[in-house]
Amino acid sequence: MPRTPAPSPDAAWAGSDLGNDLSFLLARANAVALAAGNAALRGLGLKARSYSVLSIAAEGLRPTQRELAEYLRLDPSQIVALVDDLEGRGLVERRADARDRRSKAVVATAEGKRLCAAARAEVLAAEERPYAGLDAEERARLAELLKRVAFAD
Amino acid sequence: MPRTPAPSPDAAWAGSDLGNDLSFLLARANAVALAAGNAALRGLGLKARSYSVLSIAAEGLRPTQRELAEYLRLDPSQIVALVDDLEGRGLVERRADARDRRSKAVVATAEGKRLCAAARAEVLAAEERPYAGLDAEERARLAELLKRVAFAD
DNA sequence: TATTGTTATACTCTATAACTATA
DNA sequence: TATAGTTATAGAGTATAACAATA
Numbered sequence: 001m002p003r004t005p006a007p008s009p010d011a012a013w014a015g016s017d018l019g020n021d022l023s024f025l026l027a028r029a030n031a032v033a034l035a036a037g038n039a040a041l042r043g044l045g046l047k048a049r050s051y052s053v054l055s056i057a058a059e060g061l062r063p064t065q066r067e068l069a070e071y072l073r074l075d076p077s078q079i080v081a082l083v084d085d086l087e088g089r090g091l092v093e094r095r096a097d098a099r100d101r102r103s104k105a106v107v108a109t110a111e112g113k114r115l116c117a118a119a120r121a122e123v124l125a126a127e128e129r130p131y132a133g134l135d136a137e138e139r140a141r142l143a144e145l146l147k148r149v150a151f152a153d
Numbered sequence: 154m155p156r157t158p159a160p161s162p163d164a165a166w167a168g169s170d171l172g173n174d175l176s177f178l179l180a181r182a183n184a185v186a187l188a189a190g191n192a193a194l195r196g197l198g199l200k201a202r203s204y205s206v207l208s209i210a211a212e213g214l215r216p217t218q219r220e221l222a223e224y225l226r227l228d229p230s231q232i233v234a235l236v237d238d239l240e241g242r243g244l245v246e247r248r249a250d251a252r253d254r255r256s257k258a259v260v261a262t263a264e265g266k267r268l269c270a271a272a273r274a275e276v277l278a279a280e281e282r283p284y285a286g287l288d289a290e291e292r293a294r295l296a297e298l299l300k301r302v303a304f305a306d
Numbered sequence: 307t308a309t310t311g312t313t314a315t316a317c318t319c320t321a322t323a324a325c326t327a328t329a
Numbered sequence: 330t331a332t333a334g335t336t337a338t339a340g341a342g343t344a345t346a347a348c349a350a351t352a
Contacts, residue, residue: 009220010304017273018208022284022296023186027201028303030183031226033176048180049342055171066310067162073184075344080312094311102310102351120170131175133301142302143175145295148286150181151163202319219333228321233335255328255333 026149033130040126044119045089049074051119053082057092058108058116064097065104091115179302186283193279197272198242202227204272206235210245211261211269217250218257244268 013019037048046054052072056063065083069076083106086092091112097103108116131139166172190201199207205225209216218236222229236259239245244265250256261269284292 009214009216009224013209013214013224014300016209016212016214018205018212019300020296021276022292022299023190023201023276023280024205025296025299025303026179026183026186028226029299030179032303032305033179037176048176052171052177056166056169059169059171061162061166061169063162064310071162071166073181076311077313077345078343100310100352104311123174123176127176130302130305133305134298138298139175141294142298143173143178145287145291145298146175146178146182147167147172149283149295150178150185152185152283152286217333229334230322230336231320250333253329253333257334 029130033127036126036130037123040122041119044115044122046115046119050082050086051116051123053079053106054086054091054108054112054116055120057086057106058113060107062095062105062107065106068106086112182283186280189279189283190276193275194272197268197275199268199272203235203239204269204276206232206259207239207244207261207265207269208273210239210259211266213260215248215258215260218259221259239265 018024034048037051041047041051049072053068056068056071063071065076065079068074068083069079072079074082083092083094087094090109092106092108094104095107097105134142171177187201190204194200194204202225206221209221209224216224218229218232221227221236222232225232227235236245236247240247243262245259245261247257248260250258287295
């Protein structure tokens with residue numbers, strides 16, 4: 001019996017209920033982008049999570065761990081582990097906040113800033129793959145729409 | 154010393170490098186939508202994953218487990234666990250594929266279709282929160298852009 | 307009393323490899 | 330030889346509760 005080679009469901013199911021659900025599309029697009037991003041960062045010993053922490057610290061925003069947890073939508077206890085790792089590698093430091101000694105601001109070291117710059121270049125290059133089908137205007141439009149969902153609460 | 158109440162970093166960091174990175178926005182938007190979706194499905198004993206499987210099965214697409222794995226970007230072994238759960242609750246059945254006895258098509262039972270319809274209503278209602286800031290046209294535009302990223306490979 | 311960072315723990319999810327039955 | 334499904338397992342990620350220091 002001549003087997004019909006199984007066609008990829010991607011195209012075949014494009015019109016399905018699920019294939020048009022915003023949350024499903026968001027989940028799958030995120031999976032694609034996350035895989036590309038983690039692959040790009042692997043050589044630098046970073047992942048999407050640790051890169052996010054390092055990036056905010058390297059911009060001089062002096063985030064407290066609490067602020068990082070809120071912005072990255074992670075539990076504060078997870079931030080501890082991420083900062084522990086980055087601090088152990090000499091990429092960031094915990095600085096006491098003079099105004100509130102409970103808080104610790106996370107600041108990047110010079111080496112942390114250098115690694116972050118290299119990582120950002122890797123990420124931007126790697127993003128050419130998942131976003132290759134979108135021109136600059138479409139990417140800006142997508143970013144604008146996503147911001148309204150990402151900060152909807 | 155009068156403490157400046159810590160402002161939410163959401164607005165303060167909107168112009169940061171990370172805050173304009175498509176992959177970060179995708180990750181955070183996905184986290185917001187996933188939390189809303191899972192909360193909506195909890196009462197029906199479903200999560201985003203199991204709802205996705207049930208939804209495709211309930212549409213009569215007769216997916217094989219391999220196709221589900223590809224479409225949902227999950228490992229085939231994870232599909233086993235999801236289908237086991239749904240089958241144990243009488244919501245789907247594994248049907249032998251007459252043309253290839255290695256494959257098993259996942260089809261929804263009558264009860265599975267009823268639960269799926271109820272779940273879809275819950276999901277659509279719950280999505281009014283994360284997507285409240287977008288009108289119908291913007292949602293369609295977002296879906297169109299996301300599809301091109303989600304199926305970029 | 308409430309909040310920040312921290313530790314500990316249990317739970318879920320993910321990734322990998324091997325096995326079986328079919329092709 | 331290759332593929333669909335399955336099992337097992339280790340690792341990563343997540344959620345929760347409790348604690349010390351500080352507000």
